[in-house]
Amino acid sequence: MTPVGAQAISVGGRYDVHVGPGVLDRLSGWVTGGRRVMVIHQPGRTALVAGVLEQIRAAGGEAHAHEVPDAEAAKDVSVLAGAWQALGLAGFTRDDLVIGVGGGAATDLAGFVAATWLRGVDAIQLPTSLLGVVDAAVGGKTGINTAEGKNLVGAFHEPRAVLCDPTWLRSMARPDLVSGLAEVIKCGFIADPTILTLVEADPASASDPTAAVMTELISRAVAVKARVVDADLHESGLREILNYGHTFAHAIEQVEHYAWRHGDAVSVGMVFAAEVAVRSGVLSPDVLEHHRTVLRSVGLPTSYAGAPWEQLRAAMARDKKSRGSTLRFVVLSGVGAPQRLEGPDEQVLIEAFTAVADAG
Numbered sequence: 001m002t003p004v005g006a007q008a009i010s011v012g013g014r015y016d017v018h019v020g021p022g023v024l025d026r027l028s029g030w031v032t033g034g035r036r037v038m039v040i041h042q043p044g045r046t047a048l049v050a051g052v053l054e055q056i057r058a059a060g061g062e063a064h065a066h067e068v069p070d071a072e073a074a075k076d077v078s079v080l081a082g083a084w085q086a087l088g089l090a091g092f093t094r095d096d097l098v099i100g101v102g103g104g105a106a107t108d109l110a111g112f113v114a115a116t117w118l119r120g121v122d123a124i125q126l127p128t129s130l131l132g133v134v135d136a137a138v139g140g141k142t143g144i145n146t147a148e149g150k151n152l153v154g155a156f157h158e159p160r161a162v163l164c165d166p167t168w169l170r171s172m173a174r175p176d177l178v179s180g181l182a183e184v185i186k187c188g189f190i191a192d193p194t195i196l197t198l199v200e201a202d203p204a205s206a207s208d209p210t211a212a213v214m215t216e217l218i219s220r221a222v223a224v225k226a227r228v229v230d231a232d233l234h235e236s237g238l239r240e241i242l243n244y245g246h247t248f249a250h251a252i253e254q255v256e257h258y259a260w261r262h263g264d265a266v267s268v269g270m271v272f273a274a275e276v277a278v279r280s281g282v283l284s285p286d287v288l289e290h291h292r293t294v295l296r297s298v299g300l301p302t303s304y305a306g307a308p309w310e311q312l313r314a315a316m317a318r319d320k321k322s323r324g325s326t327l328r329f330v331v332l333s334g335v336g337a338p339q340r341l342e343g344p345d346e347q348v349l350i351e352a353f354t355a356v357a358d359a360g
């Protein structure tokens, strides 16, 4: 039976992202008939992993568990090799299944394992972090890091399904949860104003994994990413709007040596992009103010003065998304109306930075 309040968001008709309390029950449909299932999981999600293994066995599947190191340490070629070895030893064939359990790092690795084993076997993702469900588990990007940089090796491999019960997020550290909300709010600004209304109506519930509104916020953010990713298959370039706030965010992350949480940097980055848009004459100042009120309501940062402008400007020029020395930004002309801004006036950028650095 469909749990009350659970949602299924279709990604281009190819697979569904199931969000809501009790969605784990939906797993059994994929694990019948003696299918071998490798559950690749990060450390720490013990009760969830036990529940997944039990569910596989109850449905007649052959359950295997494979723990990988936490966070980015999972996205390493040695860990990948360990997972391949586990699949080989357990005799995994083309008809078998890989399940990823954990944050975005664990699901990125598990997806890449599935993409590469026998040139591609089925994957199902069970993201346990907010960023993991609204960003990493949707869109089919999988991969690992190398010494030369993050996500340099990977493959497109869409999962058969994504399941996320928001109550799995209960154990997340609050700053990580709030940071993930920045990507949700980003989806609100680029495509779905209802997200902003829901967050502002009750900011405390918006960061509470047990509140009903969490299911709706996740579902709406997933729906935005699903729509964009799918449209991008036909009209290349649309996916870029998901990078709203990310040009300046990547610069902060670089100069802070990745000590800043990604979502926190995106939060400031969106304010910066809105400052640029207002000063370039494409956005009205009240939408800029709206950025500050929504982001602050959940405790996200809206200012950054940790490094001089020259350093941030140089970091933006190095970003892989920029073309030569010309900076490219996604800006808004209104809520839900993103557009590209290429090579904005340097004076505008400096003024936008000054505003973001001042507005403590």
Ligand SMILES: NC(=O)c1ccc[n+]([C@@H]2O[C@H](COP(=O)([O-])OP(=O)(O)OC[C@H]3O[C@@H](n4cnc5c(N)ncnc54)[C@H](O)[C@@H]3O)[C@@H](O)[C@H]2O)c1
Binding pocket: 042, 044, 070, 071, 072, 075, 102, 103, 104, 105, 106, 108, 128, 129, 130, 131, 132, 135, 136, 137, 138, 139, 140, 141, 142, 150, 151, 168, 169, 170, 171, 172, 173, 176
């Ligand atoms: N594939 C994509 O399209 C895509 C998109 C965005 C991000 N990513 C990737 O996702 C990763 C970031 O995701 P993330 O923020 O989930 O990071 P993460 O996987 O490193 O998890 C962050 C921390 O949260 C912990 N955690 C996860 N779920 C938890 C829970 N329920 N309770 C307590 N702790 C929990 C993890 O153990 C880890 O320590 C990066 O590797 C990034 O490259 C991929």
Ligand SMILES: [Zn+2]
Binding pocket: 135, 183, 246, 262, 266
């Ligand atoms: Zn992001």
